[in-house]
Amino acid sequence: MRRTRLRPGAAVAAYGAVLLACAFALLPVLWGLSTSLKTTQEVHAWPPSWLPVAPTFDNWRLAVFDARFMRYVGNTLLVVAGSLVLSLGLALLAAWATVRFRFRGREGLLLLMWSTIMVPGIAVVVPLYAVAVEVGIYDTLLAPGLVFSAWLVPTLVWLLRGFIAAVPAELEESAQIDGCTPLGAFARVTVPLLWPGLVAGSILVFVMIWNDFLIAYSLTLSDENRLVQVxxxxxxxxxxxxxxxxxxxxxxxxxxxxxxxxxxxxxxIQGLTGGAVKG
Known part of the structure; x- marks a missing residue:
């Protein structure tokens, strides 16, 4: 790509804007790090100080290096692993079907699927809670795992369709001539070529589940089943x-x-931009 050289004034403005954005994003994190190293008296002292006068790791020993926090991390990783397998598996098949096959109602189904992305999570929390209680999976790791999987499938389908469309259909046809079924040709020929999209999708699943609070808080109650943010x-x-x-x-x-x-x-970055451009 061709790069444009900025004039001195524009370069100063650009660097200033980037530094301002970095400060806006990092200052709360730095303040949190500083607070985590302060004693209780220093945390509540006025005026507050940016740097701890007497740094201590007692807060870290109490909150992080503790069996409870490690259990929260383990619960979250377990939910991430289950949701990753389920959501990526379903999204791969759905994306392949919508790219390789033409059938009535395909565009309508895609539009309906993508429209669910715009529904805010808080709008469906109460129905999800009622269903989880009725089915008997409330306060288990299965409940948030299923909800996260359903929530992420439309986004993953959108992401993976571009990569599948970029793989020539003739490769799958050649594999079918050699004796593979259509699904077998997809699994053996196309899927290995989708690794940038699969990596991007995996990171997306991990980040969205790891950072979520609302669903995890609504569908779990006991301390044994809490996720990290809860x-x-x-x-x-x-x-x-x-x-x-x-x-x-x-x-x-x-x-x-x-x-x-x-x-x-x-x-x-390669996965997100590749899927967006090639789709």
Whole structure:
């Protein structure tokens, strides 16, 4: 791509805008990190100080290096794994069917599927709660896992359709001539070529489930089945907010997201832009 050289004044304005956006995004995180290293007295001191006078890791030992928090992390990873398998599997088949086959009502079904993305989660919390109670899966990890999977399938279908459309159908036809079924040709020939989209979809599933609070809070009750974000909320008690442990747990919950994106950002960006352009 051709790059445009900015004039000195425009370059200063561009760098200033980027720095302002970075400060706006990072200052709350830095304040939370600072608070997580303060004592209770220093947290409530006035005027507040940006840097802790006597840094302590007591909040981290209490909130993060604790069996309860590790259980929340384990619950979340279990829900992510189940939702990832279910949602990616369904989305792959649906995207392949809508790309490779022409059938009546296809466009209407796609439009109906994509329209569900615009429905806010809070609008369906009460029906989801009622269904979970009626079916008998309320306060289990199965309930948020199924809801997250259904919630993510339309987005993953939209993401994967572009990658499947970019793979020539002749490759699958050649595999069918060699004896594969249509589904077998898709699994053996097309799926291995979709790894950028699969990586992007996997990161998307992980981030959206890891950061969600509303669904996890609405469909689980006991401490044994809490997910990470609901576990962090537990530091807001009837007697007050435990700001030190709360900030320590919040900062700890950010680390996996940052690490995952830092390690796979090239594939994530390639997957999102590839699916958008090729579709």
């Amino acid at each position: 576990g962090i909320y537990a530091f807001m008690t009837e007697t007050g907010v435990e700001y030190g442990p709360l900030c320590a747990a919040a900062i700890a919950s950010i680390i996996p997201i940052v690490a995952l994106y830092a390690a796979l950002q090239r594939y994530f």
